[in-house]
Amino acid sequence: MDQRISFVTLAVADIDATRRFYVDGLGWRPELDVPGEVIMFKAGEHLVLSLWDRAHFAEEVGEPTMPSPSAIAPITIAHNLATKEAVDAVLSTARRAGADPVHDAVERDWGGYTGYFGDPDGYRWEIAYNPGDIGQLVLPD
Structure with missing residues (x-):
C-alpha cells in the first residue's frame, strides 16, 4: 500500500450550512456538489476533502458515533x-x-x-x- 491519503471524509449534520460556510464564507470552490448529499473540495495535489450528509454517510459506512454537542471531535x-x-x-x-x-x-x-x-x-x-x-x-x- 502506498503511503498517502486520497480522501478525508467527514459526516456533517446540515450539508447546506456546510456549503454556505466553506463556499460562501471561506471562498472554497467545490469539485463536486450533490445537493442534499455531498460536497467535495480539492484540498491538495492528490487530496480531496469530502463533506458528506450524515444520513448518507450512515447508509454506506455505518452510524457515526458523534461526541455530545459540547464535546470536540478527536480529530x-x-x-x-x-x-x-x-x-x-x-x-x-x-x-x-x-x-x-x-x-x-x-x-x-x-x-x-x-x-x-x-x-x-x-x-x-x-x-x-x-x-x-x-x-x-x-x-x-
Whole structure:
C-alpha cells in the first residue's frame, strides 16, 4: 500500500450550512456538489476533502458515533501556511464566515504559531505556521 491519503471524509449534520460556510464564507470552490448529499473540495495535489450528509454517510459506512454537542471531535484538520501573518488572515476569514469558536493564534513551545476554528459541525481546523522541516514539507511550491 502506498503511503498517502486520497480522501478525508467527514459526516456533517446540515450539508447546506456546510456549503454556505466553506463556499460562501471561506471562498472554497467545490469539485463536486450533490445537493442534499455531498460536497467535495480539492484540498491538495492528490487530496480531496469530502463533506458528506450524515444520513448518507450512515447508509454506506455505518452510524457515526458523534461526541455530545459540547464535546470536540478527536480529530483536527490542519492548514499550514508560510507566515504568521497568513495564519492571522485565515483566522480572520473564518471568523467572518461564522466559524465558532475561533481561537486566535499564539506562539507554541515547539516554535510554531497556531490558532483554531470550528466549522458548522464543530470539526476543528488548526491554522498553522510551522518553521520546522515537517512544516515546510506540507507547503505548496
